[in-house]
Amino acid sequence: MKSLPRRPLTAGLAAVACLALATPAAAQPGNRTVLDGLTRDQTAQQVAAAAQQAKQNHRKGHGARISNPTLDAALAQMVADGAVGVTGRLESSTTTWAGAAGLRDKDAKSKAKPNDRFRAASNTKMMISVLVLQEVQKGVWQLDQPVADVLPTLLPDHSEVTFRQLLSHTSGMPNGTNELLFRHITDPSSQEQFEAAVKRDYAPQEHIDAINDAPWTTPGEMLYSNAGFVALGMLLEAQNGTSLQTLLRERVFKPAGMHQTTFDLEPRLTGAALHEDGWLGEADGWMELDQFDPDLLWAAGAVTSTTADLNDFTRALFSGALVSPALVEQMMTPESGAPLHYGLGLYRITDPCPSDDANPYLYGHDGAALGTLSVAFSSPDGQRQFSVGVTGRDLSTLQGRVNLNDVLVPMLQASCPAA
Template sequence: MDRTTRRAAIALSATLALAAPLAVAGSAHAADDRSPRPAVTAADAPLSELVADAAREAKADGAQNRALAQGPGTPADDALSAALDDLVADGAIAVTARVETASGSWSDAAGTREREGRAPARARDRFWVASNTKPMVATLVMQEVEKGTWTLDTPVEDVLPGVMPAGVTIEQLLSHRSGAPTATDWIVGSRMTDPTSLDEYFEVMGQEVTPADHIEALQSAPWVHEPGTDFSYSNAGYVVLGLMLEEVTGRSVENLLEHRVFAPAGMRQSAYPDDPGVRGPFLHESAYTGPEGAGWYDLDHWDPSLFAAAGAVTSTTEDLADFTEALVTGRLVDAETAEDMLEPRTVDHELFPDYGLGVYRVPDPCVPGGWLYGHDGASLGTLSMTLTSPDGERQLSFGVTGRDYAYPVYTDEPLYDLNSVLVPMLQATC
């Protein structure tokens, strides 16, 4: 494969990896001359499946590591911090991580806030959390269900006529069972004149995307399957949920998140920006395209309107942990509603963990037969995750900047191994 062909492969495959799992369901769309797409290989596993693999690995040998969460200053805490340092040494730009248990908490960071900067990353630095936005938006939707505004069976057509096919329901959008295309890849592809150009690909990320653009992409891209018949991850479904919330409340998604999620959960460092650029202590995004690609791209110019309600939130590891705890302990929705959100609608999918309403589950390494609940996020230059035990006693969260687009298109090995941090963090919750 020559350099030009490899650049094209990265540019094309990158359109499959926006604000969500690394191989979104939109990859099943037929290619056309507006938005060309490559075939997805078996190596293109979603971040959520990597998290599930780490949970299974942690569970397999977790018994001998039950002492990892004994409080700050222990050798185990030092080992966790060393794992963060090793991740940066391998190629990540920055990593911030947090573990909370009933006996205490640990948090740390490694690397630098900017790829070529000197300011060190800190444990409370903010970052783009991408699809970790989805459980927050799902929480807003379920609050409306509790109020009686909607039921889970309410058709989208009743709220936003003509946007989606008749019969698509709120529950199907929340659980990714509507068959809707993910659409973000369609938007990017339709705006590129040269699908082989990485420069153009990342340039397009700086363009504003309006609600009308999202709806046009949703209605132009092929649907993956008939509503309710299968699981297919869709950013567009959550963008539509955001538009539905704004329609029935008369308030913006930003306002709703601030007053009905961030404030009651104590998320003081979280936001829902609608413009490019970051301010203050922030982990800046960068994308790695490999030694045979175009090297590194810095991404402060990208516009969060591309993701909107599917993935535009910025947060910290502490705020993410506060959110998941608040969700499962009844501070954001009733306990019965929280249980409904955690209950999987899709089980044993080949790529994704069991998925409920904006939340998925992975095996709990500490509790035989138990589960941890949460979500992951893959923004243009950041990978993140947050998980909680169902009683809200244990949380873990992380954010890693310096996203690797070269593997597996360019290279046989990833730039860094997230499991080297995830596995000991999972074990540390025991």
């Protein structure tokens, strides 16, 4: 990682320094604000708003008229607004499109390409959920079974926590990434401490130790928790006697045809990839993230993928190729109504396309790494998919310089079947 000039941090960056892939908010050691959850909520709100806007536009007769040049222009606009690189893909009965704009790295001349890899971050959670539900399908686990049955010492003060609660973020467990970073950031204004913390190599147990030492909220309320999925990763490894990397490769990536997807445990993306950079504002400039260690996310977000592979994953999932249709239905059923209609490892948004179907929603997830935002959604029949990856994330404000809706709205409109 190229160090930034050693200067006192601005108020915005001081907040970033304790965010854990988050948006600035009330950042002081010990503060219980779920910073990463706020960021994801912000991204999810953009996705939901895009679906609503696309639905309104479609009702006005603009649906399937969206052209590929319009989608290409939307990506170019995101770069003009401040993104470094953007890649998007849409596959439906009426439109097949893939595009890219910007650069693979802000300091290089190599242009972004449609098949470039990027950090998929919390889209990983859909894949971890598939592994858990495969254990349920085999009869090894039950959704409402306490995880203490598998690892009694995992959550010693919360032995009642179930698989369903971890998958739906309703166990009361805190975010975890924030609590983990605060163990290594004693001064929120210290750029040096922040850089060291995000480059540090973390063991899964460190995530769990951090939340076991922190206060929990009331079970049943949704509180977005990265640590909950770290716990699920540890449970999967304990149950199967093999690494999570192997389980994902053999039971998710291969059967879904995700040939460019990996579960990364080491820093630095290689090959054809969109490299991460985070914008810290005019005063502090760019933070290069080549030395960011994905162990900071592990089972909650260490997957690197492409838009093609993310579409292949959601198509395989909703076509019943990874788990049974009955369990996919369980995944889609919301366990909470606020801030997200979140099921088991995924959430739903309004389907903008007119339909007589009893399920008028699209399902998927979003991801927010330090320098990358991503989205992957599908119709429940597996017939329409769209995904986006954006690097050059603005960490200085809640709103950011780039609005995902600029590309999501036309993508959603273009996905609608012809009238």
